Structure formats: C-alpha cells, structure tokens
Amino acid sequence: MTKKIAILNGPNLNLLGEREPEVYGTQTLSDIEQLCRNEGSRLGLDIDFHQTNGEGQLVDLIQEARKNADGVILNAGAYSHTSVAIFDALKILNVPIIEVHLSNPFQREDFRHYSFVSQAAKGVICGLGAQGYRLALAAIKDLLD
Numbered sequence: 129m130t131k132k133i134a135i136l137n138g139p140n141l142n143l144l145g146e147r148e149p150e151v152y153g154t155q156t157l158s159d160i161e162q163l164c165r166n167e168g169s170r171l172g173l174d175i176d177f178h179q180t181n182g183e184g185q186l187v188d189l190i191q192e193a194r195k196n197a198d199g200v201i202l203n204a205g206a207y208s209h210t211s212v213a214i215f216d217a218l219k220i221l222n223v224p225i226i227e228v229h230l231s232n233p234f235q236r237e238d239f240r241h242y243s244f245v246s247q248a249a250k251g252v253i254c255g256l257g258a259q260g261y262r263l264a265l266a267a268i269k270d271l272l273d
C-alpha cells in the first residue's frame with residue numbers, strides 16, 4: 129500500500145513569500161506544497177499537507193498523523209522553540225519524524241537554538257530553504273523502505 133506522509137507546518141508559514149524573504153526565501157507555502165507533491169509522486173508517497181497558526185491545532189494534526197500517516201515532516205515554526213505540548217504529542221507517535229526549518233536557526237537569535245521538536249525527531253534538516261522538504265521526503269522514504 130502507498131505510504132502516507134503528513135507534512136505539517138506551523139505558525140506564520142502561510143505568509144512565506146511575503147515574510148522576511150531575505151531569511152525564508154521567496155517561495156510561497158503553496159510552491160512548497162507543489163514541490164512536495166512532485167517529489168511525493170516521484171518517490172511513490174502520498175502527501176497530506178497542512179498549515180496552521182494554532183498550537184492546539186498542530187497538536188490535533190500530530191494526533192491525526194498517529195492514526196493516518198507512516199511518517200511526519202514537521203516545520204513547527206516558532207512552536208519548535210516553545211511548545212511542550214507539541215513535544216508531548218510527538219513522543220506518542222511511533223512513525224519517523226523529520227524536523228525541517230527553511231532557515232538555519234543556529235545562525236540566528238539564541239532563543240532559536242533550542243528545539244523541543246528535535247528531541248523527538250529522527251533527523252533535522254535546516255538552512256536549505258524549500259529544498260529541505262524535498263530532502264526530508266527522500267530521507268523518510270529511505271527510513272520506510
């Protein structure tokens with residue numbers, strides 16, 4: 129059966145393209161969704177792509193992925209650095225999780241250097257812009273095969 133990958137995006141990522149393009153690039157979230165769908169069909173993976181600004185909604189999406197997904201790619205945005213609730217939800221997932229950030233948080237403010245998501249993720253890809261999502265899909269495919 130075709131494996132399904134949940135790609136979950138947190139707060140303010142809906143504004144990609146307009147938001148600090150010098151940090152996050154000029155691609156919009158729908159460009160990134162298209163890139164993921166193209167790579168998913170190349171790899172034979174089903175893509176379930178979501179964005180929410182809400183912390184609780186992101187917890188709900190992670191809980192849904194527990195039932196429906198074979199792997200999770202998560203860019204939790206600022207919640208990566210703050211959310212124990214998201215960490216707790218990730219800990220009860222038993223599928224591989226890859227954390228993605230468009231920017232490289234380690235070159236930025238100190239408060240971005242810690243990520244709760246990293247504690248639960250199999251791997252982390254950061255600083256490579258939208259290509260990070262493509263690389264995360266390739267990594268998940270390898271992990272699932």
Ligand code: DQA
Nearest residue numbers: 203205206229230231233240
């Ligand atoms: C981000 C990095 C976070 O520090 C920031 O809060 C974001 C985006 C990234 O993709 O580079 O919203 O997750």
